[in-house]
Amino acid sequence: MARALELAARGLYTTDPNPRVGCVIANSAGVLGEGWHVRAGEPHAEVLALRAAGPRARGATLYVTLEPCSHTGRTPPCADAVIAAGLARVVCCTRDPNFKVAGAGIERLISAGIAVEVGLLADEARRLNAGFFSRFERGRPFVRLKLAMSLDGRTATAAGGPRWISGEASRADVQAWRARSSAVVTGAGTVRTDNPQLNVRLDYGPRVRQPLRVVLDTMLTCPRDARIFEPGERLVFAAAEAPLGSFDDIPVERVPRAAGGGLDLDAVMQNLTAREVNEVLLECGPTLAGAFVARQLVDELVLYVAPKVLGCDTAPLLRVHSGAGWLPSFEFREVQQFGEDLRLILRPKKP
Numbered sequence: 001m002a003r004a005l006e007l008a009a010r011g012l013y014t015t016d017p018n019p020r021v022g023c024v025i026a027n028s029a030g031v032l033g034e035g036w037h038v039r040a041g042e043p044h045a046e047v048l049a050l051r052a053a054g055p056r057a058r059g060a061t062l063y064v065t066l067e068p069c070s071h072t073g074r075t076p077p078c079a080d081a082v083i084a085a086g087l088a089r090v091v092c093c094t095r096d097p098n099f100k101v102a103g104a105g106i107e108r109l110i111s112a113g114i115a116v117e118v119g120l121l122a123d124e125a126r127r128l129n130a131g132f133f134s135r136f137e138r139g140r141p142f143v144r145l146k147l148a149m150s151l152d153g154r155t156a157t158a159a160g161g162p163r164w165i166s167g168e169a170s171r172a173d174v175q176a177w178r179a180r181s182s183a184v185v186t187g188a189g190t191v192r193t194d195n196p197q198l199n200v201r202l203d204y205g206p207r208v209r210q211p212l213r214v215v216l217d218t219m220l221t222c223p224r225d226a227r228i229f230e231p232g233e234r235l236v237f238a239a240a241e242a243p244l245g246s247f248d249d250i251p252v253e254r255v256p257r258a259a260g261g262g263l264d265l266d267a268v269m270q271n272l273t274a275r276e277v278n279e280v281l282l283e284c285g286p287t288l289a290g291a292f293v294a295r296q297l298v299d300e301l302v303l304y305v306a307p308k309v310l311g312c313d314t315a316p317l318l319r320v321h322s323g324a325g326w327l328p329s330f331e332f333r334e335v336q337q338f339g340e341d342l343r344l345i346l347r348p349k350k351p
Helices: 001-011 045-057 079-083 102-113 121-130 130-136 170-182 188-194 265-274 284-292
Strands: 022-027 032-035 062-066 087-094 115-118 144-150 184-189 214-216 234-239 252-254 280-282 300-305 332-337 341-348
Touching: 001 022, 001 032, 001 045, 001 062, 001 121, 022 045, 032 045, 045 062, 045 079, 079 102, 102 115, 115 252, 121 130, 130 280, 144 170, 170 280, 170 300, 170 332, 170 341, 184 188, 184 284, 188 214, 188 284, 234 300, 280 284, 300 332
Parallel strands: 062 087, 087 115, 144 280, 144 300, 184 214, 184 280, 214 234, 234 252
Antiparallel strands: 022 032, 022 062, 300 341, 332 341
């Protein structure tokens, strides 16, 4: 199963909106076939492993990181292919949270006389597909907030305008986070100040897809010639009363305002869920980042810390009001050095 998870991870940048799934077929003589899902609409991991194993699959064990599907989508049901191949046993990490499957694949295998075991390395499989599970179990994408700060917790220079805080190695690492994400989300302030592209510019193979670029612009004040609006998949969320102006050729979704005057972030998440967005990478300024944190919509914080001081008259990491009655706290999951910077990965503690 560990090998199946390694294979599944090969689809980290390509399978969206499908889950990353790997499969190994083996018997007492050794491995007979392997496969991993590459792209939505193409064969699933089980089918590729069965093709590699051929007739030798009969009587063997199939190890797969997610329950074999039982419905016809863009490809036929994998459960039927497993039954037809004559497998004796199936071991899967976890049930598929998709309501179209949700245990039906396992039941079909058991009804065909195949022994099924569920739960091996389940946590690892869920981490690999955190966004897929979040979309079906919680009704919203998995949100990863990326921030960079100085040693004194600042995110911009006193002069304002775009300037790199983190080093080249850290910025290259951010490209990998973008490449695995379904959508990259930012705010109008960041677009006006930094004019970012928020696309994937490093080579992760010919099959990597660009994430959806999303801007939260309450009154549609961003310049139409901003780089984030260059051709590709892009989307703008705005308030109902915002004049369309020059945005007539860009998809604009109208969402309600929140109590504080900004956009309703829950409505934004619902819209992205309907678009089959699994993972969101939030790259924005302290105000929007603070709003996501205060609304308890951040599932993971990726924080780059640069060994420099910017001074107390510069922008803070987050704008979260101390009088709100609840302030977030986090737990460290990972610390790693990238060039001169440290990258911290943290998860929020439940209030």
